[in-house]
Amino acid sequence: MDLIFKALPANPDYEQSCSILDDNPDEFWQPLLGFIQEKHALPQGSWQRILAGGNALFALNDEVIVKIVPPNWAYQGQAEVDASALLAKQLSIAVPQVLASGTVNNWLYVVMTKLPGISLADVWEKLEQSDKLLLVKQLGQFIRELHHLPLPADNTMKVNWADYIDKLKQDCLPRHQRKGVNEKLVAQIEPYLAQQVLAFDDGADMFIHMDLHPWNLMVERKDGQYRLSAVLDFGDAIVGRSRLLELLTPMLFMCQGNAALVQALLESYSLLDCADKERLRQQLMAIALLRPACDFNFVLSQVPQTGERDNWQQISEQLFPL
Template identity: 75%
Template structure:
């Protein structure tokens, strides 16, 4: 008999889903948690709430992680499942393994192995520059490894690239207005994008995680140094055709306007022609403006301001200091 969790709405509105994810007490989820433990014969142990991210997360005795995804953005849970299946154990850095998945009342759930180590976000700001340099180089090598994987031509994660880019262009101005970007900057976006010789297609299919930043990276401290040990949260991953779409996030959220870190990331990645750094900067700025779900006010808060930010040229030099 199918389990029915009557308290969980089958077709929630966006605000209702956000409220359940953000504000529901742990007790609300207990019937579902115990049902899943029994259904999938999960280990005995207690569930602990993880209050981060846009979905409901529970840890089972530091062995497993359960992610419960509202139907409003169920594609994120499916991307998690598809990514782990596609990548398997091909990478030198650990990724979660899917133990079980399914739906309850139209909400998708995924049970995954919990990666060892510490979230890089918990230690990043306290690391010295030399430690950050090591981790940035490791991440660049990992991205290179990721982008060199041979992928099936017809994998379900592959997007129609032309349609994908067109949709990003259509959503660009409305999104930045919604996110409260300064009106004078929003007014400059269309002219800035049209004035650049922009290349969004690298001519080959790439697995793009999309969110390689400290909150989605795990590290372990060994022999006096932190080392990259795991990558998680594949909810926004796609198979697409732009290396810059992948490199953009660590450049913003890990390099944070530091020239040495930015150059180290690009050098360790090594699959990109960086001879003309001005063109690269313009292309990255354009990708940053187009990137799905980008909150540019938050982006700017992550990079120290070193000058005026009255136009996108000034901003690009601060974000991408090559």
């Protein structure tokens, strides 16, 4: 245990945590992994590093996953624990089941089941349109299922919705400036948002994963077609009150400006009134600007450019071809 405590500072700053996660070889983590293995009576075997996400991920014998989270964003690990308790095998697509969790020197670890399939991100760009349509429809149905789940009123993942939206609005401009978004576009954000009738409250609490994109989706090939097999990474999940906040991410990173895929996603979800398409487009654009941790330059790189991108109206028509 002395080695573990010396290696992991109890109160690292942000840069120090990033360095520990990014710069250390697999051997660095072995004492902690051995401790977790012994404490929770995990099977004997070797650990393999999974190079994905912002935390340290390790697989044991293709059976379990351990996620190690620094104190700076321990909420992400806790969200995995809380989400597992809320979802509890209620969904048609597999999600991680938390087997154990704990802390070592303020660093949170979560032991989870390893889920079947390969990352959708590894195959998405190679797929035919027909395959993409099938997967988008399956995801829309999953999101509808997720949003219909019964939730206890006192669940720990429920955010104060008014405070949550206020914070998104406060963080919006500084975040886009930090991420290096074009200054002319940044200057247009506040006037653009002021013109919109922003409806962020759908009137009911729902479970929102927040990050349903190819890097967090697993697929298996059956009968010549890929099907969604698992949904990963609930570290940013909340219980909130906006369906569009959930639908936005797959629309950007899976539909990628393809009108047929956008339509398939919305039709399979089937809980939205899409009659006023222009209003829906502007709602999506507004939420895309406010969405937490959004790197808009990366977003724009995921959607083929089909025209000028000098203002948010032009951008909205390319991102959300309704």
